[in-house]
Amino acid sequence: MHIPDGFLSIPVATSTYVISGSWVGYSIKRVREEAGEKAIPTMGVLAAFIFAAQMINFPVAGGTSGHLVGGTLIAILFGPYVASIIISTILIAQSLLFADGGITALGANILNMGIIAPIVGFVIYRALRKWHFKASIFIASWVSIVLSAAACALELSLSGTIPINVSLPAMVSVHALIGIGEGLITLFVILAIEKFNPDLIVNAKLHTNNAR
Amino acid sequence: MKHHFIDRYSNLESPIHKLNTTLKLFLAVALIITTVIQSQIPAYKFVLIFAVLLIALYTSHIPLTFFLKNLLIILPFACIGGLSILFANSGDLYSSFIGIKIYHQALMNFITILEKSIISIGTIILFVSTTRFDHILKSFQDIKVPSLIVALLSFIYRYVFLVIDEFMRTKMAIVARSSRQPTLTLWSYMISRSFFGSLERGEQIFQSMKARGYNGTIKTLNNENFTTGDGIILFLCLILYALLWKL
Amino acid sequence: MEALIKIENLCVKYEEKVALDGIDLIINEGEKIGIIGPNGAGKSTLLLAIKGLIKFTGKISFPGIRRSDVGLVFQNPDIQLFMPTVFDDVAFGPINQNLTETEVKVRVKESLEKVGLSGFEKRPPHHLSEGEKKKVAIATVLSMKPSVYLFDEPTTGLDPLSKYEITKILCSIDRTMLIATHDLELISKVTDRTIILNDGKLMAEGYTQDILTNKELLARNKLYPLEQLLKCR
Numbered sequence A: 001m002h003i004p005d006g007f008l009s010i011p012v013a014t015s016t017y018v019i020s021g022s023w024v025g026y027s028i029k030r031v032r033e034e035a036g037e038k039a040i041p042t043m044g045v046l047a048a049f050i051f052a053a054q055m056i057n058f059p060v061a062g063g064t065s066g067h068l069v070g071g072t073l074i075a076i077l078f079g080p081y082v083a084s085i086i087i088s089t090i091l092i093a094q095s096l097l098f099a100d101g102g103i104t105a106l107g108a109n110i111l112n113m114g115i116i117a118p119i120v121g122f123v124i125y126r127a128l129r130k131w132h133f134k135a136s137i138f139i140a141s142w143v144s145i146v147l148s149a150a151a152c153a154l155e156l157s158l159s160g161t162i163p164i165n166v167s168l169p170a171m172v173s174v175h176a177l178i179g180i181g182e183g184l185i186t187l188f189v190i191l192a193i194e195k196f197n198p199d200l201i202v203n204a205k206l207h208t209n210n211a212r
Numbered sequence B: 001m002k003h004h005f006i007d008r009y010s011n012l013e014s015p016i017h018k019l020n021t022t023l024k025l026f027l028a029v030a031l032i033i034t035t036v037i038q039s040q041i042p043a044y045k046f047v048l049i050f051a052v053l054l055i056a057l058y059t060s061h062i063p064l065t066f067f068l069k070n071l072l073i074i075l076p077f078a079c080i081g082g083l084s085i086l087f088a089n090s091g092d093l094y095s096s097f098i099g100i101k102i103y104h105q106a107l108m109n110f111i112t113i114l115e116k117s118i119i120s121i122g123t124i125i126l127f128v129s130t131t132r133f134d135h136i137l138k139s140f141q142d143i144k145v146p147s148l149i150v151a152l153l154s155f156i157y158r159y160v161f162l163v164i165d166e167f168m169r170t171k172m173a174i175v176a177r178s179s180r181q182p183t184l185t186l187w188s189y190m191i192s193r194s195f196f197g198s199l200e201r202g203e204q205i206f207q208s209m210k211a212r213g214y215n216g217t218i219k220t221l222n223n224e225n226f227t228t229g230d231g232i233i234l235f236l237c238l239i240l241y242a243l244l245w246k247l
Numbered sequence C: 001m002e003a004l005i006k007i008e009n010l011c012v013k014y015e016e017k018v019a020l021d022g023i024d025l026i027i028n029e030g031e032k033i034g035i036i037g038p039n040g041a042g043k044s045t046l047l048l049a050i051k052g053l054i055k056f057t058g059k060i061s062f063p064g065i066r067r068s069d070v071g072l073v074f075q076n077p078d079i080q081l082f083m084p085t086v087f088d089d090v091a092f093g094p095i096n097q098n099l100t101e102t103e104v105k106v107r108v109k110e111s112l113e114k115v116g117l118s119g120f121e122k123r124p125p126h127h128l129s130e131g132e133k134k135k136v137a138i139a140t141v142l143s144m145k146p147s148v149y150l151f152d153e154p155t156t157g158l159d160p161l162s163k164y165e166i167t168k169i170l171c172s173i174d175r176t177m178l179i180a181t182h183d184l185e186l187i188s189k190v191t192d193r194t195i196i197l198n199d200g201k202l203m204a205e206g207y208t209q210d211i212l213t214n215k216e217l218l219a220r221n222k223l224y225p226l227e228q229l230l231k232c233r
Helices: A010-054 A071-078 A080-097 A106-128 A133-158 A164-196 A198-202 B021-036 B043-059 B064-079 B104-129 B133-142 B147-177 B184-211 B228-246 C043-050 C086-096 C101-114 C130-142 C160-172 C184-190 C208-213 C215-220
Strands: B093-097 B100-103 C003-014 C017-028 C032-036 C057-061 C070-073 C148-152 C176-181 C193-198 C201-207
Touching: A010 A071, A010 A080, A010 A106, A010 A133, A010 B147, A010 B184, A071 A080, A071 A106, A071 A133, A071 A164, A080 A106, A080 B104, A080 B133, A080 B147, A106 A133, A133 A164, A164 B184, B021 B104, B021 B133, B021 B228, B043 B064, B043 B104, B043 B228, B064 B104, B100 B104, B133 B147, B147 B184, B184 C070, C003 C043, C017 C043, C017 C176, C017 C201, C032 C043, C032 C184, C043 C070, C043 C148, C043 C176, C070 C130, C086 C101, C086 C130, C101 C130, C130 C160, C160 C184, C176 C184, C184 C208, C193 C208, C201 C208, C201 C215, C208 C215
Parallel strands: C032 C176, C032 C193, C070 C148, C148 C176
Antiparallel strands: B093 B100, C003 C017, C003 C057, C193 C201
């Protein structure tokens, strides 16, 4: 889903940069207030953890494998602000260290994967968790992936690169499948985390002391 | 385990490696932007830009095979989306092959995207393999990237392989005690274990930072200067970019 | 001799577990003190409490110095070294002490020289060997020129040569220091005085030589096996 350089028009590239920049800037302010001095070391190792988890291939079901994106996972555990900052930083690192995702498309990539995905995932999880805890996690991660793919398709068509009647069905159908993997992995990881430390799931904050 | 980032040659000594990092960052981004905003890139222009990249590559002592190999690995990922452009139905028919119709305009659009991708990816590979990551981070600090983002990038770079190695060790320990490959449940236990390990490590690093006077911001020394050589390169590149733009 | 650190009735609790239980200790200027004890005895906790990194009850006072004059070298160098290069890591402390750029550079150079790793400035910590990491970790504290050094397991997990080199570095540091370790050979070479911690309590205190020759005392504190296995084949 990483958009490379050259696929976006100037208005789309610049406007997504402005939106992403403002949201990430606001998130940084919020997190600084909440977590204070601990923000750097705690989020730093979390970012390294998610970056690493994205590089590991999981067996999902029926012999297929997938990897974690992690936006919804972090959003469920620590809230959408922390998730936005961590995923955005990972996207910057990937665009440099793997040349994965374009420099000029960074705004759009952050918007899709680092902002839309965690916010959507967080909101759906919060809305549904009282109804059914496990289903809410799966649905939240699945929808977050599908919606960010849809946003990606929309940006490509607004740029005049790929018409919407081609990009939207293609992106959404592929990511409806990828989303199942993301949903299952997020669900299983959250369940495992809950088993070892139920407190962490209840307070979505940077309470690092709970790790002990 | 062996791990690869595209920066493995960033420790070499060469004129390109010695250039001021912020200058290199600026030149790389400027080249990408100049390329990306063109509506079309005629073949001679593409060849010219690619030749400039190759000259820079030669000057930097980075093996050509490394550059081309990485370009060829990354390019298909970038262009998979571009394929739908190739098969778009628009304008005059260019050619028809075993029932697949390719239209002239679509082919031109596809070639343009391909050219843009090659130049941008090539530029990034060149920039990252000629610049140490800690220099990139200091340059980010200078151009006022938020300090939290810079610090997180630094932590990712420092700890990502440590996390992967720990994870692989856990996996080996599990495989060594069972004949089957781990299931999804086991994998998620491993991930959550590494998650708690990360949180604990964060807490300990916080203590270790505190013990050395940390109070919320990470400060570093930046000992890079903008030299006359940097100035000349900047001047030459700006002329080149302007030519590319107007040519 | 002037007392630099006074510890009175120090207690630390981790949730339900009591980690330190009523420790009294006076550390005088120029003293080199070994802290030995079995796993989980509270050695690391004592060092963290002195540096003020964990919550405790009781009193730790610093007559004549400030707490920031105490330097702590952590057991795990992957915790201690968190910056992208050796230079940045060794410079981290001095920069936070608000030294000028020139002073910081001099400190980094001197400290790396002292641990025998001159020229390692540009290296990223994750490419260092375990022994090199431990030495750089020491350099990151040396560069702050503390009045008192706290070392947590400085030689654990190292090969014999690295162990010897670290021992030599510790010998060359002419300052007050506390060394928490299982390595009885290290404290016999470096320290004058030794205390034994077990189960969070101070079990013994005395001259290193006396403590190390008292096999019965060591055995009671899981520092020496009671029976001697000579050979199993």
